[in-house]
Amino acid sequence: MEMDIQLSLEKFLVWYNSSATVVTAREKGVELLNETLLRRFREAWGDENKIYTCKMPLYVLVGTLPL
Numbered sequence: 001m002e003m004d005i006q007l008s009l010e011k012f013l014v015w016y017n018s019s020a021t022v023v024t025a026r027e028k029g030v031e032l033l034n035e036t037l038l039r040r041f042r043e044a045w046g047d048e049n050k051i052y053t054c055k056m057p058l059y060v061l062v063g064t065l066p067l
Contacts, residue, residue: 001058009048 007015015023016033023031033041042048 001060002055004053005056007054009042009045010050012045012052012054025043059062 022032045052
């Protein structure tokens, strides 16, 4: 399953920087989106106020808790 969300560049970067993978890497001293990559990403995005529709995976846990 996936859901569509509307993101500006700023909102996308907030989402990205809050992901568990990025946070864990940063805690270990690894920056996954360095300045060079960030600059290239900004150039590719274009107008930072432009809104893109992004597809995000949606994980659902279905079931009941054991009593």
